[in-house]
Amino acid sequence: MPAIACTAPGKIILFGEHAVVYNHPAIAAPFDGVKAKVSALANPIAPAGQVKIDAPDIHLQTTLEQLSPDDPIALVIHNTWEALGIHSMPAVTLRITSTIPPAAGLGSSAAVAVALARAVATFVGHPLPDETISQIAFRAEERQHGTPSGIDNTVIAYAKPVYYTRGQLIEFLSIGQPLRLIVADSGVSSSTAVMVNGLRERWQTDRGHYEAMFGQIGAIVREARPLIEKGDSTRLGPLLTENHAILHEMGISCPELDKLVQAALSAGALGAKLSGGGGGGNMIALVRADDEGNVTGALQQAGAVWTQSALIAKHGNR
Numbered sequence: 382m383p384a385i386a387c388t389a390p391g392k393i394i395l396f397g398e399h400a401v402v403y404n405h406p407a408i409a410a411p412f413d414g415v416k417a418k419v420s421a422l423a424n425p426i427a428p429a430g431q432v433k434i435d436a437p438d439i440h441l442q443t444t445l446e447q448l449s450p451d452d453p454i455a456l457v458i459h460n461t462w463e464a465l466g467i468h469s470m471p472a473v474t475l476r477i478t479s480t481i482p483p484a485a486g487l488g489s490s491a492a493v494a495v496a497l498a499r500a501v502a503t504f505v506g507h508p509l510p511d512e513t514i515s516q517i518a519f520r521a522e523e524r525q526h527g528t529p530s531g532i533d534n535t536v537i538a539y540a541k542p543v544y545y546t547r548g549q550l551i552e553f554l555s556i557g558q559p560l561r562l563i564v565a566d567s568g569v570s571s572s573t574a575v576m577v578n579g580l581r582e583r584w585q586t587d588r589g590h591y592e593a594m595f596g597q598i599g600a601i602v603r604e605a606r607p608l609i610e611k612g613d614s615t616r617l618g619p620l621l622t623e624n625h626a627i628l629h630e631m632g633i634s635c636p637e638l639d640k641l642v643q644a645a646l647s648a649g650a651l652g653a654k655l656s657g658g659g660g661g662g663n664m665i666a667l668v669r670a671d672d673e674g675n676v677t678g679a680l681q682q683a684g685a686v687w688t689q690s691a692l693i694a695k696h697g698n699r
């Protein structure tokens with residue numbers, strides 16, 4: 382059996398993170414600049430049915446049998462088998478690598494889950510539809526984050542920009558004109574689960590205040606949608622910055638992210654905000670082509686440990 386390889390992109394949340402957990406809409410796009418990759422190589426000399434896992438980025442070399450059933454990798458493999466109606470697969474080595482920085486709001490865990498589920502299904506000769514792959518990744522995210530909204534697994538499995546509301550049909554977005562973003566990592570590692578749970582505790586003590594802010598974010602997302610569809614970056618920029626200000630008020634930002642947002646705006650970005658779980662991780666700045674160099678330099682000066690440009694175009698690529 383030949384080796385196969387499946388990849389999945391990272392993701393950028395343009396608008397609406399956190400509020401999306403409370404049933405407000407959000408907009409996200411695949412980020413092809415980083416990706417997770419899983420290759421599956423038949424291992425005919427291994428004991429029948431042995432699944433070797435080789436994940437050098439996290440220094441993991443093991444077999445499926447040795448993993449706890451709760452381990453996200455084991456969970457994805459078992460859930461993929463369940464979707465395929467099988468209980469084992471021919472002996473194989475699954476090699477998992479990723480260029481998506483973990484704990485940084487770029488969807489690293491969902492991308493690994495999507496690429497892994499695809500590799501397992503493709504290896505046994507039964508590729509699964511995006512919807513099933515997305516569900517498998519969602520179940521793994523649930524185990525890790527408690528109450529994921531489902532936006533990460535959706536945008537990554539379909540690899541297209543989405544307008545996403547929990548529990549509703551997925552709406553794919555057409556992009557009028559490519560959006561030019563700079564993605565910058567604050568270098569502060571942060572757990573999405575901790576951020577989501579902390580916000581839930583604050584919401585429980587002051588529901589009115591937090592629900593008003595979720596509502597404001599929802600209104601920004603609805604206003605942003607037609608601007609994205611038209612490709613109106615000039616009017617879109619201030620909405621990003623407004624969304625960041627509300628996330629800041631909700632306790633989702635951190636000084637490092639605020640500094641990057643300010644630096645991007647001072648250097649001429651049309652708008653800027655944190656992206657993803659917050660508390661650290663990445664931010665995005667929307668720029669005109671002419672300002673890209675200036676803004677990137679300003680972000681690096683302001684402490685970004687990594688920057689990359691991202692063009693959000695008509696369709697994401699797988």
Ligand code: PMV
Pocket residue numbers: 394397398399400401402485486487488489526528529530531532533573577657658659
């Ligand atoms: O930090 P990430 O990449 O997992 O993004 C989380 C997005 C949240 O809205 C904060 C959580 C969710 O489940 O939607």
